[in-house]
Structures are given as C-alpha cells and as structure tokens.
Amino acid sequence: LFFLIKINLWLTIVAVIPMSLAIFAWLKVSPMMYKYYYKWRDAMAKVNNYLHSSFSGIKLIKSYTMEKKNHDQFKKILQKRIEAAVKVIKVETIIDTLFSSIQEVGIIFILLFGGIFIIKGNLTIGEFIAFNAYIILLLGPMIRIGHFFVSKKRAQVQSERLEQIKDSPADVVDTGKARDIVPEEMTLNKVSFKYSKESPLILEKINIKIPVGKRIGLAGTVGSGKTTLTKLLMRIVDPTQGRVNIDKFDIRKIPLSQLRSLLSYVPQEPSLFSDTIRNNIIFGRDCTPDRLNEAVKLAQLEDFIKNQAKGLDETIGERGLKLSGGEKQRIAIARAILDRPRILILDDATSNLDAETEKELINQLSKSLNTTIVIISHRLSVLSICDYIYVLDQGEIVEQGTHNSLLKKKELYWKLYQHQIIEEELK
Template sequence: MSRRRDAVVRRGLRHIGRAVREQPRMFTLAFLASSLYGGMTVASAYVIGEVTDRVLLPAFDEGATTTAALTLASVAILGVALLKIVGILGRRLFAGIMSYRLQAEYRRRVTGQYLRLPLSWHQRHPTGQLLSNANSDVESAWFFVAPLPFACGALVMIAITSVALVLTDPLLALVGLVVFPLVFGANIVYSQVMSPRMQRAQQLRAEVSEIAHESFDAALVVKTLGREDTETERFTERAEELRDGLIAVGRVRGMFDPLMEALPNLGTLAVLLIGAGRVADGAVDAGDLVSIAYLFTLLALPIRAIGWVLADLPRALAGFDRVTPVLEATGETPYGPDAAVAAAGGAGIGVRDVGFTFDGVSRPTLHQVTFDVPAGRTVAVVGPTGSGKSTLAGLLVRLVDPADGSVLLDGVDLRRLREGETSAQAAFVAQSAFLFDDTVRGNVTLGAPFSDDEVQAALRVAAADEFVGALPEGLDTRVGERGASLSGGQRQRLALARAVVRRPRLLVLDDATSAVDPAVEARILDALRGSETPTTVVVVAYRQATIALADEVVWLADGRAVARGTHDELLAQVSGYAALVRAYSEAEVAA
C-alpha cells in the first residue's frame, strides 16, 4: 500500500518534470513572474510592518506626522503592488500559455497517432474511448499546469519567509518550521488518498460518455423498438455510479480545503502568541510581529496553490495513463522503399495465399485466397453474406495487411511500396460512404489539385451533378458532419465521384453501387475502362447487371476463393453461385 502511495508521489513529480521539460521557456517565464509576485507579497508584508513601525506608531505615539512620511508610505505600498501586478499578469499569462500549449501539443500527438495507426488498431478501440482520450483525458493530464508556476513561486515565498523568520527571531521561526512541513505532509497524504478515487471517477466518466455515444448513435433503433426506458436505465445506472464516485472524491476534497485554510491561520495565531511574549521580552518589536503575522495571512493563498497542483496530480496521472497507450501504441503500418510501377492504365493485381483473421476470433475470415486480376480487367467478387468479401476488398487497397500471403500491385508486394503509393494508384469506395465536414468540392478532391471542370465531370459520371447543382451553393455547399445534410444515396454518389475524379489505376468497389441505378454504375465503369489504357476494377456485388460488367468472377465462400471463371462458366459449374445470382429468377418461378 505505502509503496503504491510512494509511487503516486514519484510519478506525480516525474509528470511535473515532463511538463517543465516540454515547455521550458514558458515555465521559466511564468516561474520568474511568480517569484516576482512572491517576492512582492513578502515585500508588501514588510512594507506594512515598516509603515506600522515608522509611520503609524510614531504618529500615534507622538500625535503628529509629516506629509513626507505619509507620501513615502503610500508610494511604497503602491509601488510594491504594481510590481506584484506585473508578477500576476506574467504568471497567469505564461502559465496559461504553457498549459494550453501542452494540451494542444498532446492533442496533436494523440490524433497524429489515430491517423498513423493501422485500422486493425482502430477496430480494437471503441470510438467513444478514442474521443475522450483526445479530449478530456488530454485536458486533465495538463490541467494542473495552470497553477504550477504559482505553486513553485509559493515555494520561493516560503523559503524567503523562512529566512525572514529566522533573521527576525529564531523562536518565531519555529512556528514556520512546524506549519510548513504540516502543509506539505497534508498535501502528500491528500494526493495519495485521492489518487484511486480520482482514477475511478475518470474511468466512470469515460464509461458514461461511451454509453451516451453508443445510445445516441443507436437512436433510431431505440426509438423504433421503444427502448427509451431501458436505455435511460442503462445510462442512469452508470451516471449514479459516477455520482457516488464524485461524492467520494468530494468527501476527501471537502476535508482538505478547510484544513489547508486553517493551518496558516493557526500559524498566525501561534505567531501572535509567541510574538507577544517576545515583544514583552524586547526581543522583537511590534512592527516585526505585525509583518510576520501579515505574511502568514498572505501566504494562505499561495500555499493553497501547492495544494491545487498536488490535488490535481492524481487526476492528471489518471488522464495521462489513459493517453499513454495511444502515444506508445506501435503497429504503425510499415512502408517499404519502392515506388509503384509508373505505368499508365490499369494495374495488375495478384492475391497470393492470403489469409486474414480478426483479433479475438478463432476462425479465419480469409484462408489461402489466391487469384490474379490482369491489368485493365474487371473482376467481380461474389459470395454469400459474411464470406469475407469486404475484408478482401480492404486488403487490395491495403486498409489492412494480410496475416498470411501477400497482395501484389504490378507484381510488387503492397507492403514494399512507399507511403502514399498505394492510395495514389488505387481508389476504394466502401459500402457506407464517409464524407468529411467539408464542401462538396473538398469531399471530391480531398485537397488534390483537380479543376472544377474535372470535378463536375466526375459528378456527372457518378450521377451526382443534378443534386449538387440544386444545392444552394453548388460545389461550395458544406455537407455537414459526416455528410448529415445529404441522403444515403447522395453520399454514395459523392463517394463514387471521389474515386472517379482520380482516374485510379485500380478501382475497388465494395458493394458501393447497391443504391445506385445500374445505368449509372455502367456509366462509371465505362468512363474508367473506356480509354485505351483501362482501369483495373474489382467489384464486390450481388446483382447480375454488375456481375455482367465483369470479365471474370471470383466466387468466395467461407473465406476461400472456391472458383473463378466467367459468369457463364460459374453458373454451369458452381451450384452455390447459380443459387445466389439466380435467386430472384428462381423466386419468380417459385412464386
């Protein structure tokens, strides 16, 4: 237990060190400003003491004072205050910048990882968790930084105060020697008791957020099945756990805060008690006593800043611990040194003994799949629901890497190609189209330098020109988050236009045209294959019209490429194939 507590303190200090190392300049500036503030706070107490001794008491004793004395007193008070203000401004500004920079920097790193890590990593991590890693976890990891320079400044103040105490009167210094360690001790105990509670609250907070995410994503299903009550129950249960967790946190914090306030106050009283005796003995004068008592009052706030930092450290560590696995995650898609063959026209595809198994699933999704697609040819991949077609489609454009075997583009293993080469050669359209919160144009070009004419031509091919033309701002219309302002069919067409505009050497359509008219589908393929150097097309499809556009068909069943040949050959030879593609005609016969 105590070892774990020590670990929290040690890790907390290391975390502080990390913050300082990442932002040394801002920290130094904020720390200097804080020290100025601290010094001036001590100075202001000293000034009050001096004013008491040299202006107030003489004036009261003698019943007279001079304008010069009063002016000096006010100038001293105001001058010290001005310097103190400079200190505060600097401290707040630089500490704020430091904390915000750390937040921004870690947000960039975390999201950089999201973009770098392979899809297989994404599939293992719930969306809600990834969102909170980048948002609230990063925020809590660096929240303590804002009061950090203040706290360090407070340390300086305590040091100065201790020296001043010793110089004034060693006996009074004893009070400081008792109070300050007590404050530190209380802080350390606090951060240790708090740590597990904070961690639990943070965890529950993430879980509440995950439930809300999933439930709101499922809103349509919840509504159509009338499950609002059970969903609310599910959410409330976790929200109440969070409530209890937060109350447990509050109980500790609620005790700590008044303790931190009472300690300096008791210190002040002790100073008065001992000081009164010392004044009586003539060891100290009244002004000194006033200074020291005033100093203790002023110290109350900065000492609490130390408390703020320490109190926030457990939360910071909890947040940072959730962020670290993302930052340290490896499994980055490795890229090779090769450039793709710089040929015009279609690319040749080779699938060699490819096997693929999803994490945590014993049965392979694909098993020893082998086939070729010669350059410029169109191949349809056909198979029953769940036979592994989408997985295969993803392998062809290297969304994932095969566990066994290899996928070749113009004879080169995709894994040997440089970063960006595969996507420069191939375009992929998924079953459900993903659109960015961008304009229509941006969603088609994705930032590549295509002219408006090219974009329009691609929209025409994908039969999207008409609805885009009717949008209020045409190509410049923003489509909203994930294309929310468009219908499913419209999103699909923009996704197709995105592929078409690139004139890719390989086009992979994963059941991407099911919501599109067969005529449009034929037009898309014709546009890409019509040239002298036709695009290679791999299309996952069910409908015969699509299959008929293909030169050859690969029949996939249970993760194996069972047969391959022309549509007619497979109809004749493979009973499962015939049953599947002829299902509708059979139905008519049966009806």
C-alpha cells in the first residue's frame, strides 16, 4: 500500500474504494451466513441422530414392519438437510460473486482513472504498469482472506456445538479426596432422585444394604427405577436427597476414579468396538496373560474362543456384528471382571443366556472372585440364588426378603413370578 501511495495517491484512493466496499459488504452478509450455517449444522445433526437411532433399533423396526415408514421419515429429514446445504452454497456463491464483481469493478476504475492520469501527464506508463503489478500482489492475499473468513464462519458454527458440549455442567462433581477403603458394606440411606426440579421422583426414600460378598437382587416392574439405582451406585448421577455410602463414607466424598475402581457395571446391551476379542476385553488396560485367561474362563468364553480361527485375536465386526447376544454379554462380563472389582453390578447382563447357564455363571463369579454382586434380572427364577432381594414398584421399595420368603407373601414379587411361569409354559 505504501508503494501504491508513493506512485499516485489519487489512483490508490480509487483502488481502495472497492476494497472498502468489499469489507462493508462482508460485515452486512456475515449475520446471514451465520443463520444459514446454524440451520445446516442442525439439519446435519438430525440426520446423524436419526441414522444412529435407526441402526440401533433395526430389530424393533423390522419386528413392527416399519421399514417403509422409517425410510419415508428419513427422506424428509434428509431433504431438509439438502435444502439447508443448498442455501449455504447459494450464500457462499453470492459472497464469492460479490467479491469477484467488486474486484472487477476496481480493476475497471483503475484502468479508467489510470488512463486519464496518463493523458493529463500525472502518471507515466511505467508507473502505471508498476501500480498494476502492486495491485495484483495485493489482490491475491485479499481473495485468500475472503475465502478464509467464509471457511472460518463455517468452522466457527460447527465448533460452537462442541464448545456447548464441553462447557455443559457435569452430572456429578469430582471433588473427593483419596481414602483408604476396604468395602464392607454399601448402603443407600433415604435416597430420592429426579432428573430435574420439574420432573417427578424416579426413586423415593430408598433404603438398601449391600453387604460385602453377598448377592443382592433387584426386582420390579418395568420403569420401577432399577437401572436408575445402578446409576446412583456408580455415581453417574447424584441423589436428589439422601446418601449413598461405602462403609461410613458418602461416595460424593470419594474420587470418581477410586470409586469406579471398586465397582464394575455390565448393561444388558454392552458397548463393543470393531476390534479383536482381546482388545474388547482388555479395553486399553495393563493386563497379564493369567488375568486375561481367568476372566475368559469365568465368563465361560473358552469354548467360543477355541472355535475362532484367530482365538482372542479374532475381530468381532462392527459393534460385535459377528456375535450372538450371549457372546456379546460374556465378553462384556469378562471386561468387567478383569480387574476383580469389589462390587459387580449386572443389569440384565446375562439375559441372552438360558436360565440355568445364567445361574451357573453368576454362582461361579461369586465364588471365584469373592465379590459382592448386585443382580437386576427380568428372570425372577435367577434371583433365587440371591441372598436378599429388594422389590421396587413406581420408584419405591414395596417388598424385601429372600426368594422363598417373598413367594410365601404372595404379593408383587409372587405375581411377577407367576406371570413369568405362565409365559414360559406358553412358549
């Protein structure tokens, strides 16, 4: 710019005016770009969420012959994403055209006024050629800066969503201090829980004792709060009222890393990765071959692994596509017991095994690991191996006792048990 002014101040002003117009135009269209980029981002998120939900629930969709309806719904969501993308492309095209037009107008003005200055003797031909050479050197970075700002806006909108996720408040706050704990008992004392101030209570005044080395069963109707209880034990969420203790310590005062090293959780639908059996069990932890073999044996995976061409190094496909439901659950159990947890939580984690195999596996885990096991099972016959059972209904404990004592009461547990017997006979 200095050299342009040195050659001819007035011609420089003529050249700078279109550049100023380009900056002014950018400031005006920038809010519109944000608007369309936000719509494009949200439309893309809806497509991804719908695809994830569809693939996760593909069995359910097929069982209700909802393939066509699901496909039609996806087409509508995808169309909105395409429309949003087209609008973004239009805006970017308009901006590119605007910048190009302003640059072309600027060049025309330079040629026009440069010619006038040459005719009047205010500018030599050599100076004019040098001036144009400097303008070309200046225009290149200006064009790149324009493209950079367009890309920056797009990236900024996408990164804002990541920032929102990163800055969202944690469900639990890790403020505890490391403690010397050898768990003798885990208790829930008058625990109530709800997800927000406005929502109803999921659990209400729950009192449970989980003594060391015992098998504790949780039974109840669908939606009674059993899985929410496991979230409280793992401190994935904190109680709205009451306390969850390990021995005399409130678990909120224990570091999350220490707490979760004491417990392991196995859900009904385990998360597996597109990797080998070995890596799905080890899950990035340090592990000796003996410890790995012990976990494989206790999870009753030995025969399955022997039948694999590569043994533990056999890949399991996308999210365990090559495996049956029972094989997935056994791998998840092997992963959970690898570090010999003091408390093992099985949330319908053996539901894809037959009842006798399920009992045998849980008994074997209890005896070999000498660990406390909390069992949630839709098969009440499996809970017969528990030392004590808590029965939940609508977020409250309505019964407690051993399997046999609960059957003698002939209340909710007995009704659920009888219902399952009838279902099995009908099969």
